[in-house]
Amino acid sequence: MESLLLRTVPGLAEQWRGASPSTIEKVERIAGRPLPPFYRWFLGHMGQSMGPLAYPTLDFSAERVLACYAQALVKPDPRFLLIAYESDEMMPLHLFYDFKAPVRNDAMVTSREARGKELTDAFETLREMLAWGALSLFRIDRAPHTCSGSLKGDTPDFLMNLDPVMSSLGFDQPIPTGPFCRLYERPDAVMVCMGTPRAGTGNRRAFDLGGNNPGSLRRILGELASARVVEIQMKKQA
The missing domain is CATH 3.30.160.110 (Sirohaem synthase, central domain)
Structure with a gap:
């Protein structure tokens, strides 16, 4: 995954920044379980900044995730963990991990309102979502x-x-x-x-x-x- 992103996304190596180990541990405590290995890798490499891979309205940063829980925008849930905050007020569908669907050292990515119950699945894994996005944006679209x-x-x-x-x-x-x-x-x-x-x-x-x-x-x-x-x-x- 790292090799794919670095050769596909221009300037990523200079601009991505990972979250600190202590910050990652705080996210894990909210999850109430060991984080999927891929998500731990993601936070360690891009948990502070995704650089040019960043989504326009989705904030994947660990600090934003922690802030949402600290402000009680989202309540801790043994099944779901917020992984990206959606800033579009017209359709505030935030991204969550669904721990009921773990797969390949990762988990399903689904979207919903902060305290909503209706789910809209996005990708079977966060790994696939990021790789698909990188190839679509930086190879196919160009x-x-x-x-x-x-x-x-x-x-x-x-x-x-x-x-x-x-x-x-x-x-x-x-x-x-x-x-x-x-x-x-x-x-x-x-x-x-x-x-x-x-x-x-x-x-x-x-x-x-x-x-x-x-x-x-x-x-x-x-x-x-x-x-x-x-x-x-x-x-x-x-």
């Missing part, structure tokens, strides 16, 4: 040519069927992902796939693809279609 759409498979874990095809096209998977997410990269192109956990999206996932050459993008999608591992529905091309 690519000369992009396209997007949806993929449909026969089973909920159909994304795994893409792996050998993408590998044959020279793509690597920078981090391990689950059935709702796939990240593929090579020097001239990037593809990200994402579905929402627990939302009843079935066997369909959204995708974005970006690269230097429109012919390369057509070949990638053509190979996936020829392999018949997914059904592709295009949404837009640029």
Whole structure:
């Protein structure tokens, strides 16, 4: 994960700042359980500042998390831990870890109002959320040519069927992902796939693809279609 972020996000190494061990311990005491290993890594590297990876209205800093609990904006809960404060007053959906859904040394990221009960799941792990965001913002959005759409498979874990095809096209998977997410990269192109956990999206996932050459993008999608591992529905091309 560290290697992916440092090579993808310009200036990150100079601008990210981690929270102090004592601050991280305070967050863990509020959680009432050991923090997921990935979240501990995140706080140790970006718990004070995410640098250019920062979200416009979401504050992931450990100090903000602690302040929200100190001000009783959020109450301690054995299932949920606030990990990002949303400053948009029109839709104040803060991000929480759902400890009822731990996975791969991490946990599901869901959103809700500070004391609300209705959940809107975001990503199966914080790791996937950050990696997906970095590749989307700093690779795909800046690519000369992009396209997007949806993929449909026969089973909920159909994304795994893409792996050998993408590998044959020279793509690597920078981090391990689950059935709702796939990240593929090579020097001239990037593809990200994402579905929402627990939302009843079935066997369909959204995708974005970006690269230097429109012919390369057509070949990638053509190979996936020829392999018949997914059904592709295009949404837009640029």
